[in-house]
Amino acid sequence: MRMSLLKTWRDFKVRKAQFSALIILVALGIASYVAFITSYNNLNASADFANEQLKLADFTVxxxxxxxxxxxxxxxxxxxxxxxxxxxxxxxxxxxxxxxxxxxxxxxxxxxxxxxxxxxxxxxxxxxxxxxxxxxxxxxxxxxxxxxxxxxxxxxxxxxxxxxxxxxxxxxxxxxxxxxxxxxxxxxxxxxxxxxxxxxxxxxxxxxxxxxxxxxxxxxxxxxxxxxxxxxxxxxxxxxxxxxxxEDQPSNFSLREEIKQNEQIANTMPTLILFISALALYIALSRLVQSQRGEIGLAKALGYSDGQILVQYLLFALFIALAGSGLGIVLGQYMAKAITQMYIDLLNIPILKHQLYPEVIIGAVVLSTVFCLLAGLVPALASARLLPVQAMRFDPNLTLTKGRVTLIERLFGWILPSTLTFRMPIRNISRARKRSAYTVIGIAFSLILTVATWSMFDSIDYMMKRQFDEIERYDMVAVFGREITNAQVLTVDKWKGVENVQPALQVPVMLEGPGTQHEGIVTAVWPDASFHGFTIIEGEDFATVFKKNGLIIPEGIAKKLEVEVGDILMADTPFIDEKEALKVMAVSDEQLGTPMFTSLEQSKKLIRSGTIVYNSLYLDVDQRWEKNVEEQLHDLPGIIQVQMISTFKAVFEDYMAFMYFFGAVLFGFAFAMAFIVIYNTFTANVIERTREIATMMTIGEDRSHLALMITLENLILAMVGIPFGIYLGIEAMSAMFESMTSEAYTLKAALYVQSYFGIIGSIMIILLLSEIPPILRIFRINLAEAIKTLD
Amino acid sequence: MKAPVTQQATTTTDNIAVLRDVYKTYQMGEVEIHALREVDLEIRRGEFIAILGPSGSGKTTLLNLLGGIDTPSRGSIVIDGQDISGFNRKQLTILRREKIGFIFQFFNLIPTLTAKENVEYALELEARQGVKPKRDAATLLDMVGLKERLDHFPFQLSGGEQQRVAVARAIAKEPALILGDEPTGNLDFRMGKLVLKTLKEVNVAEGTTCIIVTHNMPIAQIADRIIHIRDGEVAEIETVENPVPPEDVSW
Incomplete structure (x- = not known):
């Protein structure tokens, strides 16, 4: 055991830059776990504590x-x-x-x-x-x-x-x-x-x-x-x-929704980051075993058992796990405090509870150890299984299959440049397929987080654009505490700057589905109402629904109430004694909130009225007159609220600021991880070919051409890894958004075309930056020593 | 017959390599290792030289200095009229590319290139200096008896064949100097002789200076001169009156 520890330590020292990078990678994963879980716990504790201390009502009437x-x-x-x-x-x-x-x-x-x-x-x-x-x-x-x-x-x-x-x-x-x-x-x-x-x-x-x-x-x-x-x-x-x-109290409901989303992020993001760390570790240890075949063979020939060899390589994983978790826990605690403070400020909770959670610390160490040992197990087992003679023999993995040039060259040789500077990178990819596959996977996985974060920004932007350009098609809405007459609607319509007025009635309802209930507002409108843009997923178009006095509900509510188009919902309102039946005639795709719509004709039954009444106005207003119109609305009797869509948009953007902050933190993680994963993979690629590169330099190859060849090889691998990574990133983001979708908003993963360029551009920059250390390593090769080294 | 260890510092066009008061010291932790000391040598064009000495005597270090793979700690080295002791990395790269052909003990062929491409690679490097190669890879491989193995990859060739590809690669650019570090060290007797024969043929037919490192006295006997190295010093320079033909060598 002493010898195993000693050898592990010495191997560490030989590849200290690579192993330090792996420790940082694991530390990032653990830091994200500690930070997100601790901040979630802090947030929950702060909210609970505040509610308890301030005696939040169990219900209000x-x-x-x-x-x-x-x-x-x-x-x-x-x-x-x-x-x-x-x-x-x-x-x-x-x-x-x-x-x-x-x-x-x-x-x-x-x-x-x-x-x-x-x-x-x-x-x-x-x-x-x-x-x-x-x-x-x-x-x-x-x-x-x-x-x-x-x-x-x-x-x-x-x-x-x-x-x-x-x-x-x-x-x-x-x-x-x-x-x-x-x-x-x-x-x-x-x-x-x-x-x-x-x-x-x-x-x-x-x-x-x-x-x-x-x-x-x-x-x-x-x-x-x-x-x-x-x-x-x-x-x-x-x-x-x-x-x-x-639980339905508006502020408490929103707070809990926010906390729930935080929980989703706390559950998914660290897992993803740790998974990427484990994969990078797996690749690095596999490469280590590959590069130490000779030593393994010699150790076995000298009498080391399979078990001892297994322990030897698992020690690497254990060391990285412990060092990574130690560093990650410290970093995570600092991050948790900053994230909690931001959350507390955003959510306006007056009492901050920040503490150490022993279960999170223990969890971090256990997670790190389990992930790293699992990552190290396969390469360690592979090392233990190698027969001495097999281990000391030339690695067949380093030759071209069947002694033939690559398929690409056979197919496209006639158009490819004939220079060997170009062909060697292609052959290098083909000859060590496992190594190339690891590089592709390394690039792809390092991209997942970048794509997921980029997609988060795009999705929010898409949601905002859709909400405020396509769905909310009015400039301001005025809500009244009492009914407004047709005459008042006509008066408002004649105000200077008012381009269009659409009256509506907002009715608070409790809808009862087969299994559950939903409390919300049903907006009753005329069939030709245009202030809300509908995207009907299923059922009749909105004008037909309103003509037939049906109900349009968002997809989220349909799922919650377990109803489909054609089903009947029972509606209770403060104005009726007996519940009214409403037929679901369409399901719409909404983003913010849970707006439900019916016809004004139908609303008569909901408020027990013989005539059609309104309590809200949706206005299109010339921008120059917005302020005047708003003032005039405030002067109307019974006015409760005047909401400008521009203000609403600005507030929502502020509200989303935290998501951007979160995204920035994730970007930091993503770029750091991408750099480490790619750096480690590329460095291993160079180390494994030290003698070959030294030979090329000895016979007169210059450094710029070598750098070019390595870059070309990496770029070709990146061309395969990038689409794969983008696909995985979008899938990861879709899964996360699906889990984050709530009554407050529906999130759908989006990635703009220009973002693809952004992602590819940034990964290329990371890729080129990650190449610098291995290329510098080449420049420092001691030719005299390297050309005599056996691969 | 022994020649004086220290010779006059003359640099004539007849000399392909001249070493004056060359030292090479390595730092191993706190210990200084003197790999070469006070080396003075002149090697004439067209000569076949063997550097002979026990393991660790400094013969490979001497070869590395001649090839511009390593730089001296002190002293001057002139190769083909150019003092390379003050050369930077780029100049050394060009020197190796243009003037030196290397043959290694473990062949060091590029595993992803066929026999023909390994030779073409050397020609491609030469062409980067604006020199149009005079020979093609197929002819060169024909010269070393590998006409039928042009499209084979190194792992499909025997050791001897691989080393002959290495010889073809080394001579491809018509170097001023061919340096072989234990070129037969990893070959069996029959293959070893074949490689030595090829080298000797190139030396005779092309007039290319060859310097090989060996610790094997019978092999050294094929050379025109033998430089004996001991403890980092040139102990003796022996002129071989009747070099043994490679086919007659036995070890």
Whole structure:
């Protein structure tokens, strides 16, 4: 064993650059594993911790309005641990003379801590009892608009402007992502969450002693569904608008979706990176065995057993595994902290939990050891199986098959350059097929991560373009809290700058499929509505669906509800007592959110109305008049929200910034790995041919021609490896996107034509850079020694 | 008959190689190894020289210096009128390409090239210097008796055949100097003799200077002169009055 260790160590020293590269490669794989898993754990822990500390409600019930005393009735329901009654009112907010936003005013007690949906004061002081002029502002909105302590906010109350002074900046588990409804893309600048003293809110909005929202936490052992039923029974007389469970709470839902995606990346990316590392290690060790055939034969002739030889080569793998995992764990921890911090900032979670996870560390060492030993096992077994005589004999792998020139030359010899500088690289590829195959595989695998990352960028870009150029075909949408009349639609249509107005009705629904339910918004439109571009995957075209009063649902929802075209879904809305049947007549391909559509005629049944009503307007506006139109819309009675598609696009781009950051990190990994894999393969190619190259130099071959021949050989191998790598990369990306697709968005792998050039260009640059060390090695060959060395 | 070990420093056109006060020292860790010391030599054009000495005596080092594979630590080496001791790598490459033909103990043919292509490769290298090769590979291989083996790859040839291809490759560019490092060291007796015969024929027919390294005294007897090397020094330069024809050599 001592001798084995000694030999392993000496072989390491002889090829220290190659083995160091392999250690770095394994370290990169382990670093990615540690970083992604730890940041995922940190993120999960931070979210859980924040939700627990701030007592996120198990469910909330929104009602039209009830006297404050009702809260006591709810508190006494069996299974209720705590309840908070609140008055929540949505209203307008003037950011500047021109800029408006929506505000959600939430009434909270000033004299005690909230028992449910608590808030954390990040800076400033809490609101004072009886002070009608102070408020707390949600941190993200404050950050986006630059509002701080002492600044004022102008809100609109029944047409009047009221000034509030900001006394503190706070975060709430209900609004880590400030959004009104599930699936919405949050636009922090356009939605302010303001906390005021409950009684002051009541006074402001003329709703004395009223709660319209009950946030409930249930005791751990209670059956939440039963508790919900009982609480709903208590609140039934006050007209329930909706009940939202914790997992469907918009902010929490989005947060969990993000965490779920992070989990997918944490599960797939490190596996892919480790797999590439293992493959590179396998190739390197196979080449080592190949180059040490003579030594193996001699050792066996001297009496070394198969087992001892096996251990000898497994020691290489073990050494690389341990060194790689040590380096990777340290690197991974630093990366995890940076990634978690970025996530926490992006997701607006106020509490960061960063810690060491022993199971991740142990997992990293075990994974590294298992991957490396598996990678080393095949070459080690091959070395152990070699017979001494066979091992010491000339390696038949290094000759041309059957003593014939290559097939390429036989077929295309007449057009290929006759110079041997050109033909030798072709023959080198053909004579050592295993070596060439390893090089091709090395190039292909080093490309997987590059292609996958590039494809991620393209896919996001494609998604954005499709969403904002093809699907969302309007400039702004205005949503109202009450119905708007045809006359109002006509008035808006006549405003300066308005090019087209399409009215619609947005109805909150609960759809019931055979197995499950889906809660969302159904938009009812006229058959000739054109503000949404449909890509129908299955079923009738959209105009026919609307004429026949059918329903169009996205593919994701069809899968979730387990329905097909022709199936019936039962729809429940806050406006009807009995569920309404909706026939699925088409399934569409959507990207963002889960928009569902039906006809305005059908919507009458969903809201129990005899006439067609609207609550939203989709407008095409001349860009020069956008600001004016937006202002005018904000002045309309009942307006809840005006959303500019350009703002939405900008926010979404910001939202995707993290994906770009992530992509940049992966690119770093991809390029580093590609360099190491190719460098190792090329270096082995040169080492194996040292005597041959030295002979060529001795008889007068110059360095530039040798470099050219090696480059040519590598380029030919790259021509085979690159398409293979691109194919594998796209497959890897498609699989990852499929696993990341959620209700919030559907991701499809895309790779633009120009990206192919980019990928090929960058891999060529890496390839040429990776060639430099082996070529320099050639230049340093001691000719006198090398020409006498036996291959 | 013995010639003086140290000769006058004359460089005439009759001399293909002149070495003056040549030293070669290697650093092995902290130890200095003196591979060659104080070597002074003159080799005339058309001579057949054998460098004889035991293993580790410095004979291969001397050959390497003559061939521009290695550079001296001290002293000057003039090959075909050019002092190569101060040559850089590129100049040495061109020197080897134009003026030196090498024959190695282990043949060192390019395994991916046929016999004919191995010779053509040397011609291709020569052509890069703007010199149009005067001979073709087939003729050269015919000269060494391998007319029928033109399209065979090295692994399809016997040792002797491979070495004869190496000889054809070495003479292809009509070098000023052919250097053979134990050219028969890896061949059986019969093949060895065949290779020596070929070398001698080239030497006689073409007038090409040949220098071979050997530790085998009978083989050295085919040369015009024998340079005896011991412990890195030229111990003796022996002129062979009647060189033995290769076919009569036995060892």
């Amino acid at each position: 929104r009602i039209i309005g009830a006297p404050r005393g009702v809260v006591e009735k709810v508190r006494h329901v069996n299974g209720v641990r705590a309840v908070e009654g609140r008055l929540i009112v949505d209203t307008g907010l003037d950011l500047t003379e021109e800029d408006q936003a929506q505000a959600r005013i939430i009434g909270i007690p000033a004299d005690r801590e909230l028992a449910v949906n608590d808030i954390i004061l990040l800076e400033g002081s809490p609101i004072q009892k009886g002070d009608s002029r102070t408020c707390l502002l949600q941190n993200k909105f404050a950050e986006e608009t630059g509002k701080g302590i002492g600044d004022t906010l102008t809100i609109r109350v029944s047409g009047e402007k009221k000034i509030l002074r900001i006394s503190g900046i706070a975060a709430s588990p209900e609004y880590f992502f400030a959004m009104r409804q599930k699936g919405e893309i949050p636009i922090p600048k356009e939605f302010a969450v303001i906390f005021m003293e409950q009684r002051e809110v009541e006074k402001f909005f003329g709703r004395p002693s009223t709660y319209n929202d009950f946030a409930v936490r249930v005791i751990d052992v209670a059956d939440r569904s039963l508790v919900i039923d009982k609480v709903e029974d208590v609140l039934e007389p006050y007209r329930i608008v909706e009940t939202v469970k914790r």
